[in-house]
Amino acid sequence: MTRDSLFTASTPHTRDVVPVLVPMPADRAYSYVVPDELAVEPGSVVQVPLGPRKVAGVVWHGESDAVDAKKLRAVEHVFDCPPLDAAMRRFIDWVAAYTLSPPGLVARMALRAPAAFDPEAMVEGLRLGDTRPERLTDARGRVLETAGDGMAWTRSGLAHAAGVSAGVVDGLVRLGVLEPLLVPPRPVVPPPEPGYAEPSLSPAQAEAAETLVEKVREDAFSVSLIDGVTGSGKTEVYFEAVAAALREGRQVLILLPEIALTEQFMDRFHVRFGTRPAQWHSEAAPKTREKVWRQAATGAVRVVAGARSALFLPFRELGLVIVDEEHDPAYKQEDRVFYHARDMAIVRASITGFPVVLASATPSIESRVNADRGRYTRLRLPARFGEAALPDLSTIDMRRHPPARGGFLSPVLIEETKATLARGEQALYFLNRRGYAPLTLCRVCGHRFECPNCSAWLVEHRFRGRIECHHCGYGQPTPEACPECGTLDHLVACGPGVERIAEETDKLFPDARIIVLSSDMMGGTKRLQRELAAIADGEVDIVIGTQLVAKGHNFPMMTLVGIVDADLGLSNGDPRAAERTYQLLGQVTGRAGRTGRASRGLLQTYQPTHPVMQAIVSGDAESFYEREIAERERAGLPPFGRLASIIVSAEDRADAEDHARGLRRAAPADAAMTVLGPAEAPLALVRGRYRFRLLVQGPRTADMQGFLRATIAAGPKMRRTVRVQIDVDPQSFL
DNA sequence: GTGTGGTGAAAA
DNA sequence: TTTCACCACACG
Numbered sequence: 078m079t080r081d082s083l084f085t086a087s088t089p090h091t092r093d094v095v096p097v098l099v100p101m102p103a104d105r106a107y108s109y110v111v112p113d114e115l116a117v118e119p120g121s122v123v124q125v126p127l128g129p130r131k132v133a134g135v136v137w138h139g140e141s142d143a144v145d146a147k148k149l150r151a152v153e154h155v156f157d158c159p160p161l162d163a164a165m166r167r168f169i170d171w172v173a174a175y176t177l178s179p180p181g182l183v184a185r186m187a188l189r190a191p192a193a194f195d196p197e198a199m200v201e202g203l204r205l206g207d208t209r210p211e212r213l214t215d216a217r218g219r220v221l222e223t224a225g226d227g228m229a230w231t232r233s234g235l236a237h238a239a240g241v242s243a244g245v246v247d248g249l250v251r252l253g254v255l256e257p258l259l260v261p262p263r264p265v266v267p268p269p270e271p272g273y274a275e276p277s278l279s280p281a282q283a284e285a286a287e288t289l290v291e292k293v294r295e296d297a298f299s300v301s302l303i304d305g306v307t308g309s310g311k312t313e314v315y316f317e318a319v320a321a322a323l324r325e326g327r328q329v330l331i332l333l334p335e336i337a338l339t340e341q342f343m344d345r346f347h348v349r350f351g352t353r354p355a356q357w358h359s360e361a362a363p364k365t366r367e368k369v370w371r372q373a374a375t376g377a378v379r380v381v382a383g384a385r386s387a388l389f390l391p392f393r394e395l396g397l398v399i400v401d402e403e404h405d406p407a408y409k410q411e412d413r414v415f416y417h418a419r420d421m422a423i424v425r426a427s428i429t430g431f432p433v434v435l436a437s438a439t440p441s442i443e444s445r446v447n448a449d450r451g452r453y454t455r456l457r458l459p460a461r462f463g464e465a466a467l468p469d470l471s472t473i474d475m476r477r478h479p480p481a482r483g484g485f486l487s488p489v490l491i492e493e494t495k496a497t498l499a500r501g502e503q504a505l506y507f508l509n510r511r512g513y514a515p516l517t518l519c520r521v522c523g524h525r526f527e528c529p530n531c532s533a534w535l536v537e538h539r540f541r542g543r544i545e546c547h548h549c550g551y552g553q554p555t556p557e558a559c560p561e562c563g564t565l566d567h568l569v570a571c572g573p574g575v576e577r578i579a580e581e582t583d584k585l586f587p588d589a590r591i592i593v594l595s596s597d598m599m600g601g602t603k604r605l606q607r608e609l610a611a612i613a614d615g616e617v618d619i620v621i622g623t624q625l626v627a628k629g630h631n632f633p634m635m636t637l638v639g640i641v642d643a644d645l646g647l648s649n650g651d652p653r654a655a656e657r658t659y660q661l662l663g664q665v666t667g668r669a670g671r672t673g674r675a676s677r678g679l680l681q682t683y684q685p686t687h688p689v690m691q692a693i694v695s696g697d698a699e700s701f702y703e704r705e706i707a708e709r710e711r712a713g714l715p716p717f718g719r720l721a722s723i724i725v726s727a728e729d730r731a732d733a734e735d736h737a738r739g740l741r742r743a744a745p746a747d748a749a750m751t752v753l754g755p756a757e758a759p760l761a762l763v764r765g766r767y768r769f770r771l772l773v774q775g776p777r778t779a780d781m782q783g784f785l786r787a788t789i790a791a792g793p794k795m796r797r798t799v800r801v802q803i804d805v806d807p808q809s810f811l
Numbered sequence: 812g813t814g815t816g817g818t819g820a821a822a823a
Numbered sequence: 824t825t826t827c828a829c830c831a832c833a834c835g
Binding site for chain 3: 103107128
């Protein structure tokens with residue numbers, strides 16, 4: 078085949094010039110010459126010179142940019158890996174256009190595996206030859222029997238499988254009984270078996286699973302939303318869709334919000350499919366990442382479980398994406414290319430034409446709206462499955478049952494905890510606030526400790542002896558004297574954090590074994606895994622945790638969940654406050670009673686009649702969603718209107734502010750669009766850069782993109798340190 | 812996104 | 824005078 082026939086004939090190009098997307102923020106592909114000895118086609122992964130360096134890029138489609146012949150440089154190398162197919166390239170174009178990001182940066186996300194583009198080296202393997210040993214010992218017999226399947230084995234693999242030492246195998250190699258040969262490297266994980274352990278499903282589960290299996294067999298674009306309380310068996314249901322896709326010869330991607338904390342998920346997958354899925358996340362070792370990338374591209378890996386970035390893996394035969402906990406805000410990427418993985422998963426599926434399954438006990442409002450409008454199929458799992466019974470949930474009216482002076486736990490919760498511990502069961506106290514106290518003030522002059530960078534209070538961390546800003550990471554040792562009036566020892570901590578609740582709990586239950594689980598806990602993921610295992614083994618009586626405990630860990634003895642401050646987060650001005658609180662409280666109370674024991678959830682609140690409390694306690698999600706949706710419709714908020722932000726960031730606070738103001742002035746007059754900020758938008762410090770958001774609200778995404786482009790084009794000339802990015806996303810409101 | 816080379820100011 | 828930090832610029 079000639080080069081010309083490889084490169085689409087419909088693309089008129091003078092000689093051998095092709096467009097290549099390079100990993101930098103240019104608004105289009107760069108042109109490169111293809112030397113005679115190389116053959117490329119759209120999608121080829123190539124090495125090209127870019128200024129003084131060499132970078133990996135993708136040969137793109139469409140016309141190559143006309144450029145001065147003197148500037149043209151040559152493609153240096155075509156990597157020996159499958160080219161990105163047309164669907165993947167359309168996906169990249171689509172994401173770039175939608176998020177208003179440079180296509181090269183989107184392509185870069187698909188090429189994030191430094192040395193994976195050339196094939197993995199072959200490894201030494203062994204195969205049974207024709208000669209047989211003269212002396213046939215027991216051990217040798219076992220090796221011959223094991224290797225008798227005619228397959229190629231690795232040296233250690235064969236020794237292990239035959240139950241002999243590697244020396245026996247080596248001896249047989251020397252005798253020529255086993256012949257060395259080169260074999261392709263082992264896949265990162267063995268292929269999952271769809272029929273490994275078929276589950277027994279409840280009628281509701283079976284019905285939902287059947288629907289999903291049909292969608293997979295249809296092999297066409299569709300979105301299904303599995304909506305069922307924690308413990309109703311959503312995972313088992315979508316595992317059947319996974320099995321169906323595997324039987325159809327398709328690859329499967331399972332997106333999880335926080336892959337680092339998902340040991341239990343991996344185990345469940347193993348139980349169902351006989352092997353773990355390949356894992357993809359940013360903390361994975363580079364070697365593993367490369368293998369997974371490569372093997373997703375070649376089709377050697379059939380199931381990948383990954384964080385949001387896994388959506389940009391170049392799967393060869395992707396036929397199903399599962400988005401577990403679809404409501405989780407961790408699906409949103411908020412730097413470089415701003416995107417929501419759930420939404421982009423749906424886009425990828427619609428381009429290629431395969432089904433997506435969203436799963437959540439507390440779906441996002443926009444998914445519920447899409448389901449109500451018939452765009453998604455809604456599959457409801459109304460009850461808990463098997464032994465698991467729903468916890469008995471009620472509010473504690475804090476006006477009627479106030480805590481003791483200086484405390485934060487009501488007598489009702491304390492009594493219930495006593496009873497729980499007396500039964501030898503575990504209690505969980507949930508408070509979504511790290512540290513000891515959210516505010517420190519001076520009793521003499523009233524001075525409040527505020528962050529010098531942000532509009533936030535400094536949170537005391539007594540254990541570390543520091544006060545810190547949870548917004549930008551600013552911190553200082555806890556002072557002894559008031560910086561305003563100089564008075565010593567008159568600083569008071571106001572309000573509770575988990576450390577303070579732990580202190581109170583320790584006084585109330587001096588004999589109980591108490592543990593605090595907080596995302597800022599030192600020791601990282603490893604320590605956390607250990608702590609979680611200890612809790613599951615019953616080595617702890619009371620767990621005090623931040624939102625980290627909302628993620629899907631199952632503790633068999635956990636029969637009481639106390640929400641210390643259920644009102645927290647309801648009044649911060651975010652139009653998503655109610656939705657977020659409902660989701661969080663729903664997830665946390667769902668931790669109770671997952672293995673059959675009677676369990677309780679108690680919500681300490683000053684507003685027991687608030688719709689969120691009512692919805693949680695009554696289990697009536699329907700009317701909560703209806704109400705929430707109606708409310709948004711009235712306010713013209715997503716998912717009915719669109720919301721975007723123009724994000725301006727700079728190392729210097731004043732630069733960011735100036736530029737944001739300039740952009741605000743430059744916004745074209747448009748009755749349908751509202752631009753807020755920067756005065757109204759809080760300042761944030763993200764990775765050492767000051768960030769402002771100009772909120773833009775409008776009726777339709779397409780209009781909004783034009784508006785955003787026009788605003789930026791008319792805006793002030795950008796300085797080197799200033800960066801402007803766009804966040805077009807119905808999911809995020811700050 | 813990143814390396815280069817130009818500019819001016821601090822150090823030798 | 825030499826060195827260094829900063830920043831605009833180009834990169835095909």
